[in-house]
């Protein structure tokens with residue numbers, strides 16, 4: 001088997017490791033990873049790996065003095081060997097996987113369309129990531145959406161939950177929603193869902209880099225697209241909410257200073273600008289807060305019934321994926337060397353938002 005290891009102290013330092021697969025113990029299954037999506041979100045898993053525990057899903061024992069880790073991705077995989085009653089070799093699954101050709105899991109809490117990896121080391125970790133979908137038990141439509149599930153849905157669902165969170169709070173009275181790093185799938189997904197799924201009557205203003213402005217404009221979901229450094233173009237007289245996928249401290253500071261007390265809410269979601277997180281400091285306006293999607297999902301599960309928010313998000317996500325299919329070129333890269341190279345390109349911001357990167361590991 002092959003695995004891609006990332007140096008937890010220097011993400012550009014990587015190692016491809018080849019080793020013998022170990023035999024399965026009773027209760028375990030061997031999972032061959034077929035394909036996965038790679039985006040800035042996976043870089044954020046590394047960046048927040050210690051805080052949230054992403055490094056602990058697939059722990060690595062290092063013997064060469066480097067603090068190696070495995071970055072998780074969303075992908076499709078096949079069970080190729082099973083010593084677990086109720087799970088058969090040949091089953092296809094979707095979920096949170098390592099960048100590796102193979103992984104061993106211990107399925108539990110079996111249902112027709114899902115199981116949970118109940119391996120002991122995963123139990124203290126956020127449980128959302130321990131669940132796997134068994135595709136044979138799912139609606140037939142999902143089989144036609146494999147690439148979208150890997151590449152878009154984890155991000156579109158977050159964009160949907162954000163749009164819902166804003167509507168649920170009546171936008172805190174804001175007339176403008178500002179979205180940082182709007183060319184990201186989470187960012188443009190949110191812009192699209194504020195338009196299509198909420199009753200927001202104000203303006204959506206996307207912030208992006210000059211090279212990505214045309215891409216954002218081609219999607220048509222922002223009333224105004226402002227490039228970094230030109231924040232003065234934003235009307236400061238209107239109450240505004242800032243939803244930030246960039247994590248860029250200086251950008252946040254400039255926006256708060258420009259909007260002053262009209263910055264009525266400042267919500268941090270991601271850190272696509274992962275090397276520019278410093279520079280916040282004292283700022284006027286609302287105190288920045290971190291968005292915790294599970295809190296809003298939990299609230300809606302109570303309001304609407306368990307799973308209803310996800311169903312709505314998936315339905316809206318499928319529509320958005322279809323609408324943006326001409327704007328996004330899904331690209332398949334094959335093999336572990338390609339997996340390593342695209343990881344580095346993603347770190348270095350060399351992947352245009354037009355490219356939807358899928359990595360395929362099945363020989």
Ligand SMILES: NC(=O)c1ccc[n+]([C@@H]2O[C@H](COP(=O)([O-])OP(=O)(O)OC[C@H]3O[C@@H](n4cnc5c(N)ncnc54)[C@H](OP(=O)(O)O)[C@@H]3O)[C@@H](O)[C@H]2O)c1
Pocket residue numbers: 038039040041042044045154155158180181182183184185186187207208209212245246269270271272273274291293346347348349350352353
């Ligand atoms: N909190 C949550 O629950 C949650 C859930 C999902 C996603 N997120 C976060 O949302 C963010 C967006 O994720 P995504 O997967 O949607 O991103 P993506 O589609 O891969 O985003 C690509 C965009 O991010 C910016 N970017 C990417 N790499 C960069 C780099 N090295 N330096 C500077 N800018 C870079 C560029 O946008 P611009 O030019 O427009 O800046 C680029 O067009 C991530 O930080 C992710 O972790 C958070």
